[in-house]
Structures are given as C-alpha cells and as structure tokens.
Amino acid sequence: MVGKVRIVTDSTADIPAEIRERLGISMVPLKVIFGEETYLDAVTIDNERFYEKLAQSTVLPTTSQPSPLEFSEVYERLLAEDADSPIISIHLSAALSGTYQSAVIAHSMLEAESDITIIDSQSASYGFGMRVVKAAEMAQAGETKERIIEEIKQLQRDTQLYFLVDSLEYLQKGGRIGKASALIGSILNIKPILSLDQDGIVHAVDKVRGSKKAMTRIVELLGQTFGNEPVSVTMAWTQRNATAEELSELIKSRFNVQAMDWTTVGTVIGTHTGPGTSAVFMHRL
Template identity: 60%
Template sequence: MSTVKIVTDSTADIPKRVREQLGIEMVSLKVMFGEESYLDAVSISNNQFYEKLIASSTLPTTSQPSPVEFLETYQRILQKHPGSPIISLHLSSAVSGTYQSALLGSTLLEEPSDSDITVIDTKSASYGAGMLVVRAAEMAAAGKSKEAILTEIERLKKDKKLFFLVDTLEYLQKGGRIGKAAALFGSILNVKPILTLDDDGEVTAVDKVRGTKKAMQRIMELFKQEFGADPVEMTVAWTHKSEIALELAALAQTHLQIRNIRQTEIGAVIGTHVGPGTAALFINRV
C-alpha cells in the first residue's frame, strides 16, 4: 500500500519543523505591501511581517495560490511517489478561494484516472485547519489508509473548537471578514468580542464582554460547555506578541483536562486579517 501524502496551504500555521518532520507539503498564499509581494511562511518571516504591518499606513493585501501551483505540487508528489493517494486540506472556503484553487488544480492532471486526490475544505483557519493536517500526517506516517484518515478528519472537525480575541476589529473589518457594526461595537467601552469560526467557516462573534480578563473567563466557560471533563489537546496561537495568548493558555490548564499542549505563531496571511495582538486557543477532544 502506498503511503498517503498530505498537502496543505500556508494559512494552517504549522511550524516548519513539524511540516518537515511529518512530510507535509505546503503551497503558500501571498501577502502584498503595495508592489512588494511575499510568499507566506517562505520569503517573509513572521517577525518581519508584523514589523511591516505595524509600520504600514495601509493594510496589505493577500492572494490565494493559482490552480497551476496546486497542480505542480500534486504532479511533483506523484512523480516521486507514483500511485500514492493525496489528501489536500485547506483554509475555509468562506474566507478564501484557496480550496477552490486546490480543487481545480486536482482536475488539471493529464491522467486523472491514475491519481487519487481528495481536496477538503476544513471550514476553519490557522491551526483550526492545522490540527486536521497534522493529525492526517501523523496517521499517514503510521501507515493508515486514506479511508481511515478521512474518517478521523471528519471526527476531528466535529470534536474541535476555537475561540480568539483580537486587539482591534479594525483589520477584520477592513479586510471584509466581519461587518462594520461589529467593528464599531468592538471599539466602544473596552468591549471585547469573543470570536470563532462557525460551522460554515465564517468569522462570527459568540459573545461580547467588557475587558480582556472577563473575556478570558467567558472563553473558559464556553470551552467547559463544549468539552466538560473530557481529555483534550490544546494549541495556543498568537500574532506578534504572545503574552495574552499564553495567559489564556495557562487559564485553560486550570479549567480543562489537557493532555497535550502545542504552540504556534499565526502567520502573515491570517495576521493580515486579524492584526497584531490576537490570541487564540484551538482545542480538540482526544
């Protein structure tokens, strides 16, 4: 049996060492500051990006990979590993056309009958997608079948939850990822919206709390409602500065039965839309 190969895009925010260790192929999105274009997680580091973002008077723009870029990735894998099934997992189609590009790229192979490519819309972003990719890659490395991996991906999609806090809603509003009314409300009287991605993969506010400390406590209540005393894994993520995220993670350790903890930094493309000072927790049932 040929080993299943795993493909994702750069918005999954999987640390490079993990990608290399598990053999995960990555196709990068792009971030543009005016005429300057960078490959996310390749030609610009997170530190360089956030320094430029904070200094910039205008919001950078982002763009998805082309179908041809995905086609070339699939071709490279199949040339090196003929007959291997490919599972390609991507950023929510509600916020990006990346999934559609990957899907189209998979149809452009000259001999589609000789290929076995499954393209998945994770309905999530950052490590909400990354946790699915990593689990799939771990199972592939253990020799699990494509069918077993797809079954586990579907289970994990239902057994995970993410909440995040942003320093300001300005970036989400400017990028068209959240309505102007919500952005306005978030700027008044230190109200902190607690954000998530809904079942369709769209950014939505689940509650609005005055002050960061109270928002953190409310996030713990929401996680407890979801997971209770079940054992879980947790990934903490942040943009630019980690203090709030690590404080949130420490609080989670006093409320949840956490068996494994990961850390990651949110990269340039997602960072463009949430801004510096974002703190996120991604939790899944073991």
C-alpha cells in the same frame, strides 16, 4: 500496490516549518501583498518580519490565494515520485478563500487519473493545521487513505476554536465590521470573541467589555463543550502577548489538559485580525 499516503496543505494551516519537514507535508503558500511588494506566506516572509511590517504600515496588506497552476505543480511532482500513492489535500475554509477551489481546479487539470482527495477544512489556522499534522502522522504510520480521512473528520467534530483580537482596527479595514462599530467598540473596549461556524464562516460568538471578561467567557464556552473530559490544547498568537499567556493559565487551571502546545497565527490570518490576536484550539482526546 498502493504506497504511503502523501499530505498537502496551504500556508494558512500555520504549521511550524520543522513539523512540516519532519512529517513530509507539502505546503502551497498564499501570498501577502504590501503595496508593490508580494511575499509568499511562510516562504519569503516569516511571521516576525510580517508583524513588524504590519505595525509600521499605513495601508492594510492584502492576501491572495494560490493559483491552480501552483497546486498542479505540487500534485504533479508527488505523482511523478509515486503515481500509485494517494494524496490528501486539506485547505483553508472555502468560505474564507478561493484556495480550496484552486486545488479542485488543479486536480481537474491533471491529464491522467489520480487518487487525490481535496478537503475543505471549514476552518482556519491551526484549527485545521492540527488535522493536517494528524493526517501526516497517520500517513507515516502506514494508515490507509480511508482511515486517515475518517480520523480527521472526527477530529474536526471534536475541536473548538476561539480567536480574541486586540484591536478592531484590522477587522474594520478588512471589511469584516463597519467603521462605526469599530469606533464604538474601541471606545467601549468591546472584545468580540470570534469563531467559525459549521460552514467555516467567521462570526462573533459573543462581545464583552475588556480582555479579562473575554477570557473568562472563552473558558465558559469551552466548558460547555468539553466539561472535564481529557483535552489537548494548542494556543496561538500573532506575537507574544500577556493575554494569550493568561488565557493559557486559565485553561490549564480549569480543564483536564493532557497536552498544551503553542504556535503562531500566520501572516494571512494575521492580515485580517491584526497584531495582538490570541487563539485557543481545543479538542477532546
């Protein structure tokens, strides 16, 4: 008899620890490297400590994907607990990281045949974290693997996300934009509105001058997708900031918001976007 579906993800889903624990989500951490110091994201360094170090560091930290061995250890543990129960493993966009590929290799390394479905979310942060949470909730309710996969694919189609960075410095340091573009953007107070395309690649949807215009533009873009439909919203920030709070108020005043939650953009995504980043994840109900 097939048992309850088990859910695996990686730390870039930015799911709060208490939710992971309550729903039984297994998490494989990425690594954040400050010089000679290596930390396991959401395990040996938390968001608060990370952003303090990021603000103080003169060198941009780097990030590293989990190895196939780290994934295979998680899969083997779950299979040892119940070899007949399926596993769904949902991960950061393959266009942004080799994390998904490590999971695929880990699956191929397992000796016995195993029911493991590995999914490229084509998203980042809580853009796919919300899908992981939904999958885990359905698994706890006893839903089948097929039904869970169908539901999270629908949730992917029904979700839109936008990131707003406070500074172009970290995008420039990470090679996402050129030094000249970052300098001109800073002088002119240009705010790129970032999202992920259908292939999971980061791109600038628009560029406007100033945070207030950027927030107004995000609301306009969301309005084109959702209109007055009932929606659920998750707001995210690297650190508490007025921009995210003001954006949340604009969204509540404009949309038919049935639920609004908050989470923190984790260390790996924060390495590339910097402190002061705000994000909105909206999906139709």
